[in-house]
Every structure is written in C-alpha cells, then in structure tokens.
Amino acid sequence: MAEHKPTDYYATITWLGLVPLERANIRSEPIEAVQASYGGFEGDFHGGVTRESCSRVTSRHLKGTQIRNTRQLSILSVEEMAQIARTIGLDALDPALLGVSILIEGIPDFTFVPPASRLQAENGATIVIDVENGPCHFPARQIEAEAEGHGKAFKAAARGKRGVTAWIEREGKLTVGDKLRLHVPDQRAWAP
Numbered sequence: 001m002a003e004h005k006p007t008d009y010y011a012t013i014t015w016l017g018l019v020p021l022e023r024a025n026i027r028s029e030p031i032e033a034v035q036a037s038y039g040g041f042e043g044d045f046h047g048g049v050t051r052e053s054c055s056r057v058t059s060r061h062l063k064g065t066q067i068r069n070t071r072q073l074s075i076l077s078v079e080e081m082a083q084i085a086r087t088i089g090l091d092a093l094d095p096a097l098l099g100v101s102i103l104i105e106g107i108p109d110f111t112f113v114p115p116a117s118r119l120q121a122e123n124g125a126t127i128v129i130d131v132e133n134g135p136c137h138f139p140a141r142q143i144e145a146e147a148e149g150h151g152k153a154f155k156a157a158a159r160g161k162r163g164v165t166a167w168i169e170r171e172g173k174l175t176v177g178d179k180l181r182l183h184v185p186d187q188r189a190w191a192p
Helices: 078-087 137-147 151-158
Strands: 004-018 029-030 033-037 050-052 067-068 071-076 102-105 118-121 126-132 164-170 173-177 179-185
Touching: 004 033, 067 137, 067 173, 071 078, 071 126, 078 151, 118 164, 137 151
Parallel strands: 071 102
Antiparallel strands: 004 029, 004 102, 004 179, 033 173, 050 067, 071 164, 118 126, 118 179, 126 164
C-alpha cells in the first residue's frame, strides 16, 4: 500500500514570496522563482532545518527549545484569500501583507487538506503540509497600515482560511506558474 495517493487536484503557483532575514515586519517580498531546499527558501526569515519553538508549541516544548522546522513556508490559496478580503471589506488582499511564501490556486478548501499531504511539482520538488496556519495579529497590523479600518477584522475573518504551514521534503526549483499535484495520506480519518 502506498503511503500517499495522488489526487486529481492540481494547484498553480500564482505568487512566491520571501520574508527578508532582517525583517521589520511579517511582509514578504515577491519573487518569480526560488530554489526550495531542505532548509526551506534560501534567505527567508522562516528558513532552516531547525528552529526555536514558539508559543504555538509550548504544550510540547518549552519556548526556545530547538525543534524540527515544520514552519518553513506559509501557503495560502487565492480562493480563501478572496474570501478573507470580502469579509473584511476589501476588494483584494496583497499576499505580501500576510507573509505568504507560496500562493496557489485550484485546490478547494485548501486550509483543511489533511496534514502530511504533499504538493509535488513536475520536477519532483515536494512540499509537506504540516498543519493549518492559525490567524495571528501580525498580518492584521500590515493590513491596517495599508487599509485603515480593515486590519482589525482579519483574525476572525481568516479563521479556517489562513492556509497551512509546510516544509520541504524534496529539493527543487519552484517558479510562478508551476503546477503542484496534491497527494493525500492513504488512511481513513481518525475516529477514536
């Protein structure tokens, strides 16, 4: 039995971003292509094979403990970003304001694809989806700076639509326009 099964769902990369190492905020800068390595995107603030644990994992690790970096990338969908924008009263959202690494189009209900799913490019580069990326106040601040009166609503509007965190399983180049095929774990849903 295969560990994962390929689906008939494909995503198109519509935007790539890099959060600078010397960042002043969460904003990412648009790029056209990137070499995805085991440490994530070279030169990205969230890169590295390991990272210090943060408040999101203190139920397992004391804050500041070195752990495997499963938060190398922030992946969102065009469809869910449009829903967030509408809810907070904007025509559109700039992915840079949310610190997006990869913006994709074409996979419905993207935030809830099963953890451990893979997105694989035609060249073999493979991304492992970790978990839903919970909404936080950092993007809200950037939205507020650009569209006063709209940022405060972000956190509630983004619940269940903020995309996922992810890490690189197989290295390779990723380019805007690339197709990624979704592979999901070949198991039934957990039913304790």
